[in-house]
Amino acid sequence: MIANLEPRIQQITDELLDAVQKKGKMDLIADFAFPLPFRVIAEMLGIPVLYQEKIYDLWVSIKADPNQDHHAWIKEYYSCIRETLEEKRKHPTEGVISSLIHAHDQEDKLSEPELLSTVQLLITAGHETTTNLIGNGMVALQKHxxxxxxxxxxxxxxxxxxxxxxxxxxxxxxxxxxxxxxxxxxxxxxxxxxxxxxxxxxxxxxxxxxxxxxxxxxxxxxxxxxxxxx
Structure with missing residues (x-):
């Protein structure tokens, strides 16, 4: 599966680097290390583009101001995930989220809280570790x-x-x-x-x-x- 994703991952990588080249400067995390894995996992999960942007903006906001009201942020985050799930119910496609919705709606294998928490976990775990590795890796290379x-x-x-x-x-x-x-x-x-x-x-x-x-x-x-x- 990962091998099949390689062309698309390369395309996203090229798009991000082209944007950096046009801008003439680079914030490694904001311009590359965060958007690359986020876009990849969002597409793997089958999140519609509109909701990709909403969720992305939420993550940008919490990273820019980690001292903001976390309860309000989590409430908005889960609200956005619920909207995403409703959109996928109306317009199901191939992808992990549609499969999870089917497991909840048709097979009764997941409760609503389990569905929500699983989707948010996949979004979070699907990008944060890669973002951190790219950032930590660059620091290690600069030190060595x-x-x-x-x-x-x-x-x-x-x-x-x-x-x-x-x-x-x-x-x-x-x-x-x-x-x-x-x-x-x-x-x-x-x-x-x-x-x-x-x-x-x-x-x-x-x-x-x-x-x-x-x-x-x-x-x-x-x-x-x-x-x-x-």
């Missing part, structure tokens, strides 16, 4: 110009670079995970005993867990290495 120069001289390192940026400058600062309850004895992992509902954190820069904990593109830190981190 030797790696930027290496990537420019050897573009074949791009897959390694993406994996390394995800590890070193990941889009989420923290993600809670809990050990699954395994009776009173807990479960043994490496040198630790994890008991039910204990939190588990992965530190992706530990020297003893990674062959190369520093920020480099030439060494591929395999996923198995990351999964070993306790």
């Amino acid at each position: 110009p030797e790696q930027l120069a290496l990537l420019r001289s050897n573009p074949s390192l791009l897959p390694n670079a993406i994996e390394e940026l995800l590890r070193y400058a990941g889009p989420l600062m923290i993600s809670w995970r809990f050990a699954k309850f395994a009776g009173f004895q807990g479960i043994r992992h490496a040198s630790r005993t994890l008991k039910g509902i204990e939190t588990v954190h992965a530190l992706y820069k530990r020297k003893r867990s990674l062959q190369q904990p520093n920020f480099v593109f030439s060494t591929y830190n395999k996923l198995q290495q990351l999964l070993r981190i306790a």
Whole structure:
């Protein structure tokens, strides 16, 4: 599915970069890192263009002024999602939202609150992590110009670079995970005993867990290495 989306993603990317070139300056987040993944996820979900613009403007407003009344913002955000759902009910098309509406209206598999929360989660999770990765990645490249120069001289390192940026400058600062309850004895992992509902954190820069904990593109830190981190 993602491979099928590549031409459209490239088209959106080109449109955004063309606009930057015409303007002669660039705000990385506002002009590229935010609109690119937002437009992609909005189209994947099947959000009509009018409602894409409304939801986009809401996100721009909260990012520009994070101190505004959050309750009022959330109320308006959910109201916009409800309008989107009603529009899709009237004019169903292919896409994730239409499938979710069908699951709610025809199959009774989703409640109304579940439908609303699922759509808002897909919109949020579908763009924020990519936005953050692009921004964090650019900062990491500016702090490590030797790696930027290496990537420019050897573009074949791009897959390694993406994996390394995800590890070193990941889009989420923290993600809670809990050990699954395994009776009173807990479960043994490496040198630790994890008991039910204990939190588990992965530190992706530990020297003893990674062959190369520093920020480099030439060494591929395999996923198995990351999964070993306790």
